[in-house]
Amino acid sequence: MQTDGGKVFREAWIAGVTKHYPGDPKPGYIAPWADTPDWERAAATAVYDQVRAFIDATAGNAAKLTRPQKGRFVALCWIGQIHKHFSDPKPAYVADWADLPAWQQETDADIFEHIEFERMEQHG
Numbered sequence: 001m002q003t004d005g006g007k008v009f010r011e012a013w014i015a016g017v018t019k020h021y022p023g024d025p026k027p028g029y030i031a032p033w034a035d036t037p038d039w040e041r042a043a044a045t046a047v048y049d050q051v052r053a054f055i056d057a058t059a060g061n062a063a064k065l066t067r068p069q070k071g072r073f074v075a076l077c078w079i080g081q082i083h084k085h086f087s088d089p090k091p092a093y094v095a096d097w098a099d100l101p102a103w104q105q106e107t108d109a110d111i112f113e114h115i116e117f118e119r120m121e122q123h124g
Contacts, residue, residue: 005052006045007033012114013044016107043081050077051115060123063116070116071109072097078108 010033017029033041051074055062062070075097082093097105 005048006041008115008118009044009048009111010036010041012111013107015114016110017103019110020103020106022103039085043078043085046081046084047074047077048115051112052119055116055119060116060120062112067109067113068097068105070112071105071107074108074111075100075105 014030014032017025021029036044054073065073079094082089086093100108
């Protein structure tokens, strides 16, 4: 399994949590890639690929989305992965965008923008 995209996603998540989380985040929120469970690595890779494909499919015009729209896209892709990996997830794991804490909304938007920036760096 290709994991570079998953690592990029995870690094962006950790950076966002470090920046936006109020107080000290749970250790699992900032665990390095090597300490991330297999299902979460697979999910991170899948969501990275979905965001990258969306950006590519819009020829980079996804940059015109608002930060909340970018964050919602990441959140929805993640919820899809939660349903894929857990038959009966906790409601908090599949919470709708409006119900997510502000730090998580900001982190999700940061992830999208990080992937977007990475794409621009690669494609000029």
